[in-house]
Amino acid sequence: MSSLYDFATWEPLLRLLRPGTEDRVSDRDGRVGGQIGRYGWSVPVRRSLPRPGRASQAEEMLDEFTAVKRVQSALTEAGEDSVAFVAELSPAGKAVLHLLRSGPAVEPGIGGPHPGALLLVENAVPEPWRRLPDPAPGAVPAPSADPAVLERTLRERVPGTVGATEADIAAAEARLGVALPDELKALYRVTRARWDDWRDDQEAADRLCDAVGCELFPLDDLYIADAASRRCPWRFAAKEAVVTPPDAAVQGLVGSPGWIVFGDNGGGDRIAVDLTPGPRGHSGQIIILGHEQNTGADLLAGSLTDLVLNGPADELPGPRAQQPPVVAHVNIRSLTSVEAAAHAGLEVLSIGVWDRTPLSLAPLFGLPRLRTLTAYPGTLADPLQIAELAGLEFLELGPEEWRALLDAGAVPRGLSAAAIVAHGDRDPLAATALANELLALWDRPPITRTVLEGDLG
Structure with missing residues (x-):
């Protein structure tokens, strides 16, 4: 042993x-x-x-x-x-x-x-991680995009660099499964950005970063920032939502097959070419994916040429308010009733610390898009009302609420994942036993002790 x-x-x-x-x-x-x-x-x-x-x-x-x-x-x-x-x-x-x-x-x-989220369905992922980009058939490059100007400018700024061959570019496209846009090809024709090409010359590497406006990845390290590349535990991912306002330049996705990451801002945020823009965006625009965010990206420049010539935009667009919000919070500091949160587009409801009469879930009955419910222990008037919420894929409750559902045989069988809220000094061994009861309903491997x-x- x-x-x-x-x-x-x-x-x-x-x-x-x-x-x-x-x-x-x-x-x-x-x-x-x-x-x-x-x-x-x-x-x-x-x-x-x-x-x-x-x-x-x-x-x-x-x-x-x-x-x-x-x-x-x-x-x-x-x-x-x-x-x-x-x-x-x-x-x-x-x-x-x-x-x-x-x-x-x-x-x-x-x-x-205490156990984390219970994965009741093998390989299941939350709905935002299944969301694909909306088509943008009318999207065109920004007026600032000019591969020839881009290539000429970079050759002037970083002369003598080793560029990628057409065969190198073709190999990268085959590996990624997508054709590189013309501006990205122009960039890598100037430099393939391999460290060994500089013979450990840090100043040369710094000059390239200054010339491009970011820490440039080697051509061999380009990758697609699809949803799978943006990993997040179920417990947090299930509480996210994909929202793209009609005036957005960038779709509010977790990831996209059209986001080609080619650099970093030096702080862990990825910089990508966006081939699947939002309703007001341009094909080939430059976006930045924050490492502290699970969804969405911000517009950095209208094109790669724009980024190299003018640098990042002075002001990045901030988050837009959701009216009404598809993710709602009911607690002593936010919304003060389930009724105030309920509407046809609601996807996620989190019920937090509550010092009033326990809440009824009846206003949620029949909501077509509700997929996530989390409730702080002791906040629900009748946990068995959860059985009426047929579309749930994630449910997070306290031990007593789970006990009520288990004893009544009312655990929603459409769930893909679940979690047990165990705040404070709750017994982790009891939580483990409860978790194993839930896992057994789906014939999933238990927690061993x-x-x-x-x-x-």
Whole structure:
């Protein structure tokens, strides 16, 4: 058996977790939990505060680093990406460790042992990730697009660069499955942007970035920013929506087969040529895909020629208000009723913190596009009303609400994914058991639990 399932692997970490748990023994029997992955971890180790004006030092956390590294090495040995754990630590030294392995039907939780989204249907993705671009048959290049001027300008700015051959360009088109627009071909005829062409000359690379207006990818690294390239956990992706106003230059998609990424702004935001523009856009316009956004892109320039000659637009268009919104929030700070959120175009409803009478879902009955419902524990007057929402593909509820649906045999069978809201000090082992009940309804692989016992002395 892998050393991941050896108590000795975990003992150094458990000893660090044991101090400071006494104040939690009364209501949780000394239970603490966390998650460790190959490249990061979240464990409730109590760290001493640094002196004012001084940051924490690595040597002050050396014991934690060493203990976690021991588990990470075991993860690598076992071929696992991460493991969640719950440890019951008694004052007398007895330790019971529960190791939770999610498997292919459960996304990792966030910073703790509670399970993430449950993938009830294999390979299913949220509706925004299935959305294809609307046709734009009348879209034409912007008046500023001029491949000849673009090529001449770049040759003047970066003389002596190694350009791509026609065979190189044809190979890139075959790999991508799309014909490169003329401006992009002109750019790569000037330079194929390979690092080895500069012989490690950083100044030459910087000159090219200044000339083009971005960190240019080599021709071999061009890629299509389709929906699959913009990965997002179900729990967040299901709450997104694709909205393209009639005056938008860029479609509000997750991704498009017509978005050809060719560069980066140096901060992780991708720059692409857009061949599937919005209603007011131009074919071949330049867009920027923010790395902190899951949908949409912003217009950077009307054409690649425009970007090189004039730089990015001074002001990027901001987000447009949705009237009425297809994603709605009911809570103490936003909308104050389900009725106020309900309309025929509503796709996502999130019910958050609520300090009034629990809410009825009756105003949602019959809404044709409602696909996502999330509700904070205790906010619903009757969870069984969810059975009337036939179009749901994602549902996020508290343990009691899920229990009511399970006991009544009323869990919507059209769901593709689900999640359990477990805020605060909720028992992660109970949440795991509840998750396995839901997974069993779809005959999906369960979360497995391995129990190790030992004595910390």
